Amino acid sequence: MVDIASDSLAIRIRDLVVAFGEQIVIDHLDLDVRRGEILGLVGASGAGKSVLMRTIIGLLPKRSGDIEVMGVDIDDHGADNAEADNAKTCWGILFQQGALFSSLTALQNVEFPIREGLVLSAELMKEVATAKLEMVGLTPRDGDKLPAELSGGMTKRVGLARALALDPALVFLDEPTSGLDPIAAGEFDDLIRTLQKTLGLTVFMVTHDLASLNTVCDRVAALADGKIVAIGPMSQLRHSVHPWVKAYFHGKRSLMLQPKASEI
Amino acid sequence: MSSAPLLDETNRGETLELIPSGSWTAAYAAALERLFDVVSPRLSRSKGLTIDMAGVSELDTLGAWLIEKLSRQARDSGHAVAVVGVAERYAGLIDDIRLVNRDKPKTAAWQNPMLARLESIGRSSLSAIQEAAVFVQMLGALSNAGYAVTRRPRRLRFTSVIYQLYQVGWRAIPIMALVTFLIGGIIAQQGFFFFRKFGAGSYVVDLVGILVLRELGVLIVAIMVAGRSGSAYTAELGSMKMREEIDALSTMGLDPIEVLILPRIIALVCALPMLAFIGAMSALSGGGLVAWLYGGMSPLIFTARLHDAVSITHFEVGILKAPFMALAIGIVACSEGLRVAGSAESLGARTTISVVKSIFLVILLDGGFAIFFASIGM
Numbered sequence: 001m002v003d004i005a006s007d008s009l010a011i012r013i014r015d016l017v018v019a020f021g022e023q024i025v026i027d028h029l030d031l032d033v034r035r036g037e038i039l040g041l042v043g044a045s046g047a048g049k050s051v052l053m054r055t056i057i058g059l060l061p062k063r064s065g066d067i068e069v070m071g072v073d074i075d076d077h078g079a080d081n082a083e084a085d086n087a088k089t090c091w092g093i094l095f096q097q098g099a100l101f102s103s104l105t106a107l108q109n110v111e112f113p114i115r116e117g118l119v120l121s122a123e124l125m126k127e128v129a130t131a132k133l134e135m136v137g138l139t140p141r142d143g144d145k146l147p148a149e150l151s152g153g154m155t156k157r158v159g160l161a162r163a164l165a166l167d168p169a170l171v172f173l174d175e176p177t178s179g180l181d182p183i184a185a186g187e188f189d190d191l192i193r194t195l196q197k198t199l200g201l202t203v204f205m206v207t208h209d210l211a212s213l214n215t216v217c218d219r220v221a222a223l224a225d226g227k228i229v230a231i232g233p234m235s236q237l238r239h240s241v242h243p244w245v246k247a248y249f250h251g252k253r254s255l256m257l258q259p260k261a262s263e264i
Numbered sequence: 265m266s267s268a269p270l271l272d273e274t275n276r277g278e279t280l281e282l283i284p285s286g287s288w289t290a291a292y293a294a295a296l297e298r299l300f301d302v303v304s305p306r307l308s309r310s311k312g313l314t315i316d317m318a319g320v321s322e323l324d325t326l327g328a329w330l331i332e333k334l335s336r337q338a339r340d341s342g343h344a345v346a347v348v349g350v351a352e353r354y355a356g357l358i359d360d361i362r363l364v365n366r367d368k369p370k371t372a373a374w375q376n377p378m379l380a381r382l383e384s385i386g387r388s389s390l391s392a393i394q395e396a397a398v399f400v401q402m403l404g405a406l407s408n409a410g411y412a413v414t415r416r417p418r419r420l421r422f423t424s425v426i427y428q429l430y431q432v433g434w435r436a437i438p439i440m441a442l443v444t445f446l447i448g449g450i451i452a453q454q455g456f457f458f459f460r461k462f463g464a465g466s467y468v469v470d471l472v473g474i475l476v477l478r479e480l481g482v483l484i485v486a487i488m489v490a491g492r493s494g495s496a497y498t499a500e501l502g503s504m505k506m507r508e509e510i511d512a513l514s515t516m517g518l519d520p521i522e523v524l525i526l527p528r529i530i531a532l533v534c535a536l537p538m539l540a541f542i543g544a545m546s547a548l549s550g551g552g553l554v555a556w557l558y559g560g561m562s563p564l565i566f567t568a569r570l571h572d573a574v575s576i577t578h579f580e581v582g583i584l585k586a587p588f589m590a591l592a593i594g595i596v597a598c599s600e601g602l603r604v605a606g607s608a609e610s611l612g613a614r615t616t617i618s619v620v621k622s623i624f625l626v627i628l629l630d631g632g633f634a635i636f637f638a639s640i641g642m
Binding site for chain 2: 102103114117118119120121124127128130131132134135139140141146147148149164166167194197198199200
């Protein structure tokens with residue numbers, strides 16, 4: 001892997017090991033995510049995609065290795081590490097199930113990071129939060145609903161609006177299109193693309209959606225056996241010789257979705 | 265790269281020209297809002313507005329929205345607005361922001377406070393009736409499931425009953441015994457302290473014996489069970505409801521009442537009398553110990569006096585109440601559990617209601633039984 005100057009990297013992982021007891025999930029993994037790109041992470045169920053993401057955002061402890069996010073070392077020891085705390089406000093996370101606060105309305109969920117992170121008048125805060133909701137394709141009326149009253153797709157949209165509330169430079173998306181119908185998933189892909197362009201986001205996306213990988217991702221990384229076995233644009237990954245990657249991109253479902261023979 | 269935001273203004277004839285510069289991002293939220301508040305009242309005075317965006321080095325949703333809000337305000341008062349010099353990378357964001365916040369929020373209609381008060385009284389009386397209906401409905405569903413099980417006893421989830429009995433019965437013994445032991449001791453101590461003044465110290469045994477066997481033993485234990493096991497039932501069933509586990513059960517053709525609730529209530533109805541018995545014995549031992557150490561009454565004399573003071577009737581009066589109290593606690597706990605809606609807040613609220621309501625019902629039942637036993641002369 002070519003080492004790029006670290007200030008052009010959003011995430012830099014070196015020699016990362018994550019293990020639960022005897023079971024090693026992430027085994028000496030290296031990964032670079034460039035600023036401003038959309039990186040898709042694929043891997044078999046149980047290969048450790050979510051573990052990798054949760055380790056980067058600090059929810060799981062690592063055994064060894066270095067993780068830098070936006071040039072700052074995210075370390076689990078040292079609770080008063082102000083730099084690492086700052087790094088945490090520069091990212092937004094969309095969890096797989098949305099993880100909306102169930103006692104707050106959709107609008108209040110989006111307002112929450114703004115309220116905690118910024119000094120703003122109530123009126124402006126509401127306007128900005130409503131703007132976010134509308135940018136992810138919801139109506140202001142949806143903002144008054146409680147998470148229990150939202151459909152799956154709406155929950156994901158509200159989750160995304162909350163992740164984007166502070167205009168973070170880096171967004172983590174855990175299976176953003178799972179459980180959405182193809183039209184909604186397509187809209188969601190467009191949305192991520194548009195937001196990435198307008199806000200200049202870096203997006204780290206765990207996904208299984210081959211269409212998303214095709215249309216949205218600048219690069220795709222494949223995780224197998226605790227390592228990144230292939231990384232690059234889709235066209236490059238299709239030529240990978242790794243057996244799992246081969247099976248993934250040349251399986252029945254992948255072939256159905258492949259757009260043009262010329263691209264292969 | 266990031267620098268504090270500025271907003272310069274120049275007047276060109278009757279047109280106000282605003283020149284924002286620096287970082288118009290959320291990092292400078294407070295400063296941006298101040299800039300906005302200074303400029304916004306002046307908008308109506310000039311005939312037109314031009315915003316020159318060329319100097320803006322960073323822009324995010326908040327900054328873009330403030331620019332849009334300025335131009336929207338000017339447009340609303342009938343002026344011509346031009347936004348110029350938008351960098352290409354921000355054009356998309358500006359265009360997106362132009363579309364948002366178009367719907368004016370409706371303000372809530374004014375309500376007559378008298379009528380609102382009346383409405384809330386009406387609603388709460390209706391909900392009181394509904395509470396009773398929920399209780400009766402659960403009692404009915406439970407009897408139905410119980411009837412089905414007696415006709416085909418193999419359908420009873422025996423393992424589940426035993427497991428619940430272990431949870432609410434066996435594992436509750438230490439804390440119940442400890443609490444009732446202390447209560448028994450306290451009653452005896454207070455009894456000696458005050459009865460001595462009248463030279464009636466020996467009647468403490470009657471006080472402890474009758475009070476504990478008839479009332480306090482079962483009452484304390486029932487209240488503890490409502491707090492310990494009733495709340496657990498509500499929380500368990502409530503989170504199962506939230507995660508659609510109960511819906512999953514009923515779509516498999518199983519009756520959630522029969523599978524989940526009946527075993528729990530059977531366990532509670534069996535466990536509470538046993539716990540009440542243990543509690544009563546433990547309270548009597550507590551009383552006996554205090555009588556010995558504080559009142560100077562030897563255990564032999566205490567037992568002999570107790571034998572004279574209480575009869576099997578007192579014990580029956582106490583223990584007969586236990587299963588009914590258990591039934592009330594179980595029904596309230598389970599029906600509140602099934603009423604949990606989607607949010608974590610509602611789970612907390614239902615668990616609180618469950619404990620408060622079952623303790624209230626336990627005390628109400630105790631009062632009812634006191635009248636009943638008095639009138640049949642027990």
